[in-house]
Amino acid sequence: MRKKRNKEQHCLNCGYTFKLDEGHNNFCPNCGQENHNPRQPILHYIYELLESLFHFDSRSWLTIRMLLFSPGTVSRDHINGIRQRYTPPNRLFIFSLAVFILFLEAAQDTMVKREVQSMQQLTLKEQMKWLDDTSRIAFSKPFFTGDKIYYTVAQLKELSHTKNDQLDEWLKKNGMKSWLIYRLEARMVKHNIESSLSVKDFNRHIVRIHYQVILLMMPISAFLIYFLFRRKNRLFYDALVVSVHLYVFGLMLGIIVSLAVLMLISIGILKDTTIVLPLVMVISVAFNFIPAYKKVYEMKWPTTIARGLLIGFLNISIQVLLFWIIAGLGG
Numbered sequence: 001m002r003k004k005r006n007k008e009q010h011c012l013n014c015g016y017t018f019k020l021d022e023g024h025n026n027f028c029p030n031c032g033q034e035n036h037n038p039r040q041p042i043l044h045y046i047y048e049l050l051e052s053l054f055h056f057d058s059r060s061w062l063t064i065r066m067l068l069f070s071p072g073t074v075s076r077d078h079i080n081g082i083r084q085r086y087t088p089p090n091r092l093f094i095f096s097l098a099v100f101i102l103f104l105e106a107a108q109d110t111m112v113k114r115e116v117q118s119m120q121q122l123t124l125k126e127q128m129k130w131l132d133d134t135s136r137i138a139f140s141k142p143f144f145t146g147d148k149i150y151y152t153v154a155q156l157k158e159l160s161h162t163k164n165d166q167l168d169e170w171l172k173k174n175g176m177k178s179w180l181i182y183r184l185e186a187r188m189v190k191h192n193i194e195s196s197l198s199v200k201d202f203n204r205h206i207v208r209i210h211y212q213v214i215l216l217m218m219p220i221s222a223f224l225i226y227f228l229f230r231r232k233n234r235l236f237y238d239a240l241v242v243s244v245h246l247y248v249f250g251l252m253l254g255i256i257v258s259l260a261v262l263m264l265i266s267i268g269i270l271k272d273t274t275i276v277l278p279l280v281m282v283i284s285v286a287f288n289f290i291p292a293y294k295k296v297y298e299m300k301w302p303t304t305i306a307r308g309l310l311i312g313f314l315n316i317s318i319q320v321l322l323f324w325i326i327a328g329l330g331g
């Protein structure tokens with residue numbers, strides 16, 4: 001989208017009088033200053049920002065189509081200087097993230113509406129007071145990694161008095177695995193018990209931490225791509241372009257999957273959004289990420305697959321660590 005200039009008849013810097021030909025008076029030929037007055041009302045800039053982020057034209061649809069059905073093509077063309085036909089990566093990423101958040105929030109709202117409203121407005125500690133010790137309460141695992149995990153009220157009461165360095169023993173005592181992901185889950189539930197937020201608001205808080213993790217992971221993924229696929233003719237900028245396009249694909253796929261899950265929740269087939277991220281990750285890595293690495297870096301398939309899977313493993317590990325830190329679960 002072309003920049004809209006508020007042009008003047010005379011150069012504000014040197015006084016040069018512009019000719020009538022508007023196609024050639026974007027810059028002053030005498031001093032070089034841009035013929036544009038930036039002093040505009042704030043609503044003008046808000047409008048320009050929204051238009052630049054959400055403006056869709058033929059380039060946008062071409063970019064989306066190529067990202068979905070021709071992995072790596074947009075990144076390779078961008079690196080090779082073929083850019084005019086595509087939407088800039090930063091604008092596409094912001095748009096995709098915004099729409100993804102809207103769809104996931106809508107799915108969360110639909111899920112909450114299917115729960116008992118009075119219970120959702122209570123804190124977890126208040127729920128534990130109302131329910132008997134044998135009642136079970138369901139919790140979504142971190143990163144939407146599959147089905148729900150259930151704790152009885154008696155287990156939750158015991159967990160609330162368990163120190164963080166004793167969580168391994170608590171998990172084993174209750175017949176659960178003591179892997180990092182389960183310790184993270186136990187700390188998150190304990191944090192929920194101690195929180196003054198209602199269950200509904202706490203769940204929203206956890207989901208929004210995932211959005212922060214997504215933003216932080218994009219440049220981190222670029223570093224991983226740069227070092228693991230390092231070649232003489234490839235710069236970190238190139239890896240950043242690849243990372244942005246991969247995340248845009250993941251977000252667009254997340255939008256599609258979230259919309260499908262939202263519909264299934266609405267008609268009662270599904271109860272929550274826990275399937276969203278695992279499904280997006282599997283499809284992304286297998287059908288887009290690894291083929292994109294192959295097309296951009298032109299390595300042999302075994303090398304590409306091995307390094308692509310390593311990047312995926314490191315991404316998940318770093319996401320867990322970032323979630324742990326941001327959620328304040330390390331104490």
